[in-house]
Amino acid sequence: MKKVLITGAAGFLGSHLCDRFINEGFFVIGMDNFITGDEKNLYHLHNHPNFQFIEHDVTEFVSIDGELDYILHFASPASPIDYLKIPIQTLKVGSLGTHNLLGLAKAKKARILIASTSEVYGDPLVHPQTENYYGNVNTIGPRGVYDEAKRFQESITMAYHRFHGLETRIVRIFNTYGPRMRLNDGRVIPAFMGQALRGEDLTIFGDGSQTRSFCYVDDQVEGIYRLLLSDYSYPVNIGNPHEISIKEFAEEIIKLTNTHQKVVYKALPVDDPLQRQPDISLAKKILNWEPKVGREEGMKITFNYFKTFSQEDLFKSEHKDFTNHIKN
Numbered sequence: 001m002k003k004v005l006i007t008g009a010a011g012f013l014g015s016h017l018c019d020r021f022i023n024e025g026f027f028v029i030g031m032d033n034f035i036t037g038d039e040k041n042l043y044h045l046h047n048h049p050n051f052q053f054i055e056h057d058v059t060e061f062v063s064i065d066g067e068l069d070y071i072l073h074f075a076s077p078a079s080p081i082d083y084l085k086i087p088i089q090t091l092k093v094g095s096l097g098t099h100n101l102l103g104l105a106k107a108k109k110a111r112i113l114i115a116s117t118s119e120v121y122g123d124p125l126v127h128p129q130t131e132n133y134y135g136n137v138n139t140i141g142p143r144g145v146y147d148e149a150k151r152f153q154e155s156i157t158m159a160y161h162r163f164h165g166l167e168t169r170i171v172r173i174f175n176t177y178g179p180r181m182r183l184n185d186g187r188v189i190p191a192f193m194g195q196a197l198r199g200e201d202l203t204i205f206g207d208g209s210q211t212r213s214f215c216y217v218d219d220q221v222e223g224i225y226r227l228l229l230s231d232y233s234y235p236v237n238i239g240n241p242h243e244i245s246i247k248e249f250a251e252e253i254i255k256l257t258n259t260h261q262k263v264v265y266k267a268l269p270v271d272d273p274l275q276r277q278p279d280i281s282l283a284k285k286i287l288n289w290e291p292k293v294g295r296e297e298g299m300k301i302t303f304n305y306f307k308t309f310s311q312e313d314l315f316k317s318e319h320k321d322f323t324n325h326i327k328n
Contacts, residue, residue, distance in 0.1 A: 001025065001026065001027050001050070002025075002026050002027070002069045002070065003026065003027045003028075003029065003066070003067060003068050003069050003070075004021050004026045004027070004028055004029070004068075004069060004070040004071070004072065005029045005031060005064060005068055005070070005071045005072070005104075005110075006018055006021070006028060006029070006030050006031065006071075006072045006074060007031045007032070007058050007071075007072070007073050007074055007075035007097070007101065008031075008032060008037060008073075008074035008075035008076060008115075009028075009030030009031055009032045009037070009042060009053070009074075010030070010032035010034060010037025010038055010039055010041050010042050011032070011036065011037040011038075011041070011074060011075075011078070012041070012078075012176075012178075012180045012181050012182070012217070013074055013078075013115070013173070013176065013217065013220065013221070014030070014032070014037065014041075014072075014074040014075075015037075015041035015042055015180055016178070016180065016217050016218075016221050017072060017074065017221060017224065018030050018042065018045060018051065019045075020221050020225060021225075022045070022048065022050050022051060024225070026050070026070075027050045027051075027052075028050060028051050028052070029051075029052045029053075029054060029064065029068075030042060030045075030051065030052070030053045030054070031053075031054045031055075031056050031058065031062075031075070032053075032055065032056075032075065033055060033056060033057040033058075033075075034055070035057075035077070035086065035089060036077045036078070036079075036082045036185075038180075038182065041180050057097075058073075058075045058093060058096075058097035058100055058101060059089075059092045059093055059096040059097045059100070060100070061100060062100045062101060062103075062104050063104075064104065064108070067108065068104070068105075068108040068110045069110055069111070070110055070111050070112070070113070070228060071101055071104065071105050071108075071110050071111070071112040071113070072112075072113045072115070072224070072228065073097070073098060073101045073112065073113070073114050073115060073153075074115045075093050075097055076090065076093045076094060076097075076115070076146075076149070076150075077089070077090050077093075077146070078117070078146075079185040079186045079187045080143065080146075080186050080187075080269070081184070081185055081186030082185065082186070083143075083145055083146040084142055084143075084145075087142075087145040088145075090145045090146055090149055091145050091148070091149050093149070094146075094148075094149025094150055094152055094153045095149060095152050095153070095156075098114065098152075098153045098156055098157065099156060102156065102157065102160045102166065105160075105166055105167075105168075106160065106164055106166055110167075111167035111168070111169065111228065112157070112166065112167070112168055112169070113168075113169040113170070113171060113224065113227065113228045114153055114154065114157045114168065114169070114170050114171070115171055115173060115224075116150050116153060116154050116170050116171060116172045116173065116235060117146075117150050117172060117173050118172055118173065118174040118175070118237070118239065118276055118278065119137075119143070119146055119147045119150060119273075120135050120137070120147060120150050120151050120154065120172065121133060121135040121136070121137075121273075121276075122135045122136040122137035122138065122147060122271070122273065123136050123137075123138075123271060123272075123273040123274060123275075124136055124273065124275060124276075127275050127277060128241060128243075128277040128278060128279040129237065129276075129277065129278060129279060130237075130279040130281075130282075131172070131234070131235050131236065131237055131279075131282055135147075135151070137151065138270075138271050141270055141271040142269075142270055142271070143270070143271045143272075144271075154170055154235060157170055158170075158233075158234075161233055167233070168233050169227050169228055169230070169232070169233065169236075170233075170234065170235040170236070171223070171224050171227050171235070171236055171238050172235050172236065172237045172238065172239075172278075173220065173224075173238055173239065174213055174215055174237065174238065174239025174240070174276065174277075174278045175187075175188070175189075175212050175213060175214050175215065175239065175276065176214070176215045176216075176217055176220045176239070177189040177190075177214050177215070177216065177217065177298065177299075177302055178216055178217030178218070178298065178301065178302055178305075179217070179301065179302060179305035179309070180217075180305075181302070183197075183306060188212060188246065188249065189214065189299075189302065190306070191203070192249070192250060192253040193253065193257070193302070193303055193306050194306070195261065196253055196254070196257040196259050196261060197257070197306060197307065199259070199261070200261065201261045201262045201263065201264045202250045202253065202254065202261050202262075202263050202264070203263075203264055203265075203266055204246055204247060204250055204263055204264070204265050204266070205246075205265075205266050205267065205268050205269055205272065206246075206265070206267070206268035206272070207247075207265065208245060208246045208247025208248075208250065208263070208265070209245055209246075209247065209274075210245065210246050210268075210272065210273070210274045210275065211243045211244060211245050211246070211274070211275050211276060211277060212243070212244065212246065212249070212276050213239055213240050213241055213242060213243045213244070213276060213277045213278060214240055214242075214244075214249075214295055214298075215238070215239045215240035215291055216240070216291065216293035216295075216297075216298035216301075218292075218293060219240065219291035219292055219293050220238055220239075222289065223236075223238035223283060223287065223289045224238060226287040226288075226289050227283075227287060230286060230287055232286050232287075236282055236283050236286070236287070237278040237279060237280055237282065237283060238278070238280070238283055238289070239278035239280065239291075240278070240291040240295075241277055241278055241279070241280055242295065243275075243276075243277040244295075247263070250263050251263075252295075252299070253299075256299055256300065256303055257303060
């Protein structure tokens with residue numbers, strides 16, 4: 001049985017990756033320090049025979065007993081509300097954490113996949129964004145702590161690949177959504193859906209003309225899985241190329257939720273990208289991958305999840321002993 005370590009395992013994407021690799025017959029070691037991850041995302045796995053959880057901060061030395069075949073490094077704050085609140089930890093997990101995991105991969109002779117992001121492109125001057133675009137990033141702006149952590153992460157990963165011959169993979173993740181997102185994480189979809197569920201007006205920053213491209217989580221996980229098992233060592237965009245303006249998207253949310261909220265406008269945050277759309281030609285060519293789930297279908301699933309499972313206090317009262325389960 002192949003063994004894989006997934007950092008950030010209690011996060012949105014990390015927990016879905018745990019499920020996928022278990023379903024593919026792997027033994028999964030999940031690692032998280034819960035700085036932004038949520039223990040409830042792993043509750044369904046705490047008795048699974050092919051799952052082990054380790055509570056640990058990857059910015060500290062990482063040690064795993066026995067053989068290890070693969071590492072997926074997904075430990076990092078991923079939303080502005082998080083990395084603006086904990087900027088130092090964000091920089092450390094992208095630098096020290098990545099260094100520790102690359103060292104572990106070298107020691108174990110394991111293949112490692114690094115979770116990068118479309119934010120390496122900054123506020124892009126090229127549209128759509130291709131992997132050979134170097135980006136337009138403000139290194140000293142408030143978003144720089146995340147953008148530059150990820151850019152450094154890519155650089156040190158390629159250095160280990162070239163200097164040590166390490167088997168590396170780099171995925172540049174574009175906006176992804178689906179069940180297990182947090183309603184309060186500040187990203188567009190949970191923010192809009194949370195406001196709709198609370199009966200609040202939907203908040204648009206700027207004039208709403210800025211664009212995003214949303215990829216459903218199952219499609220994202222499929223692309224990541226294929227990339228890990230591929231022979232390609234350089235960055236690959238994984239995202240949905242169907243672009244929509246934030247204003248149009250707000251109207252879709254109001255229609256989906258069957259609510260009658262108004263849209264209110266606030267100032268655009270510093271360095272917020274005006275366009276975000278992946279060019280996925282490379283993923284199509286080397287992975288035979290493209291997204292399958294349409295936005296209408298994916299949004300219905302996501303909204304139903306939020307309606308059903310967003311009651312945090314209820315969950316915690318029902319599963320208050322979960323933390324002891326996964327720590328032991």
